[in-house]
Amino acid sequence: MDKKKVAVPLVCHGHSRPVVDLFYSPVTPDGFFLISASKDSSPMLRNGETGDWVGTFEGHKGAVWSCCLDTNALRAASGSADFSAKLWDALTGDELHSFEHKHIVRACTFSEDTHLLLTGGVEKILRIFDLNRPDAPPREVDNSPGSIRTVAWLHSDQTILSSCTEIGGVRLWDVRSGKIVQTLETNSPVTSAEVSRDGRYITTADGSTVKFWDANHFGLVKSYDMPCNVESASLEPKFGNKFVAGGEDMWIRVFDFHTGEQTGCNKGHHGPVHCLRFSPEGESYASGSEDGTIRIWQMGPASHDENDSVPGNGTTGKVKVSADDIARKIEGFHITREGETTEKEIATDA
Template sequence: MEKKKVTVPLVCHGHSRPVVDLFYSPITPDGFFLISASKDSSPMLRNGETGDWIGTFEGHKGAIWSSCLDTKALRAASASADFSAKLWDALTGDELHSFEHKHIVRACAFSDVGLNCLSIGILLLNLSYNLNHRPASNACDTHFLLTGGVEKILRIFDLNRLDAQPRQVDNSPGSIRTVAWLQSDQMILSSCTDTNGVRLWDLRSGKIVQTLETKSSVTSVEVSQDGCYITTADGSTVKFWDANHFGLVKSYDMPCNVESASLEPKHGNKFIAGGEDMWVHVFDFHTGEELGCNKGHHGPVHCVRFSPGGESFASGSEDGTIRIWQTSPVTHDESDLLGSEPSGKVKAVADEVARKIESGLHIGGEGKTGDMDKATDA
């Protein structure tokens, strides 16, 4: 009798409040990693393949709206409602610097992260720096951190001069929701929570050079790994734009309002979307036909992202969990091998956790989220 094919997710517990952002690192010699942002004030780092919890970055006193990893997964950054963005050592969990802002920070993005993951809008800029110059302390390629938020100001911090004043673009038409760099580090995506469309800015002139028109405010943007497409989610629509000429390539109506969408990176034949109906939908990129529907979350899905190799994708929800789904369904027998502990925590990979523990990354209680009384939503 043929085994029935089902999609069995790995369920990652630990956050005590909604998960609002997910970011996969590129593939490194140690594998790839997943960092999650949650309203519980504590970003979490996980093995990107297995979902195994590695550690928690502690220090924020407000909701975390965005988090990311640099190219080599050596440093992390987080944007918070406590009016700060923080830079972390991803190996030790230590706070390296806190960039103070005057209002809620909604988004952060490292430069030189390739075309992995980004959200909302576009900022065209020309930053000249020596790509061969690398900080001696950690041999990172990343040089800049971009932030944006309620202040309506885009800031670019030089990570080689942490105390230096940031470069600013302060004429955003509204509160910035998310930001990210494009591959060349000369373009950035940036848009607003209260304004429709995605805007391209020229930092040299400080002016908008083009707008990707949408009918609703854009809640998610991602650039495909091959640099061909920009994927946006607005209202109940997912759109794909030419990443070089910025023309609209495809537009698909979704079965519900969606908050996030992601294009499969390897072949670009599928995309996923998640939103208010609590499901993660899989669609054919070329036709828009729905190929599958992954159920399991108990609240709206706020974020979805494909892993860098495309073998799996992750979703984060209002229910406080992260679920990692295999791109290809497995049989019931195979799913037994993917089971988690009774509590829902995936079994730790000893080598990976040991590598992090040797460097001292905080491995306290997985559900620990800091001082919840001080957490601030926005």
């Protein structure tokens, strides 16, 4: 019985440097997808269910700090230390546009309607790019009190959320006025901020605390002290009854949302955990680490039988991904010989 409780993750190799950001697409007709950002300068796209590598986006010249996919997983975006944010075709891997900045871009995200790209970074300026007119100058929202670490959209793209690298708190900006309308106070800088799928909660990680905020009235709903400094936290999207947190001690802990009781502890990474995100239906979650790997953990009863690794498949409404679907997604994806070699070498070394 004890063996059943040992979580056996899918381990995804390929990055040669620390993995610093993860993002799941919603469920699409081709399944769902996972994009990862790494200090190796090459964001990678994977099948979100199996972790299988789909392709690598090549073109950045510095560490990639942030990555995201649009609603249909047709386009990707990434923010980098090379002073740019890039827009990619997620079907072919081609670079569609490079948005130049004057300093490191730490965060980027698509608007809900997918027409806009929001970026932030060391310049302390939020930029909103119109993807229908990529050559047009962006709208700039400044007066951020510090270097921007995270960004997100709320309230049908009417509100922007941002946190800073050096100072605590989450700032909520009115998009129309460009002004800060609310600040959610925290003692330490917020390293992770996530808006729940139903739009009810904002999940933040700051220092050794995970907090849940009312995303509409901005009050603090719950605050839980963690056993160590945590860098990322994510709320289960379907039922909202569990959350995961990970950080400097290399372990990923599962907690009950209502009580804060720890219900699981997954070990396997060989470096601090930098990012955690639940899959769109909540049946699994992915973790990215200083050790350069991504691990995908199942939420249900752990099993060594591959066929049982995703519990409750018939009831989640999740679209199964066939080999043909993935072949269609990969077809035409630009992958260099060098990228293939790196993938194989790292997989062999492991």
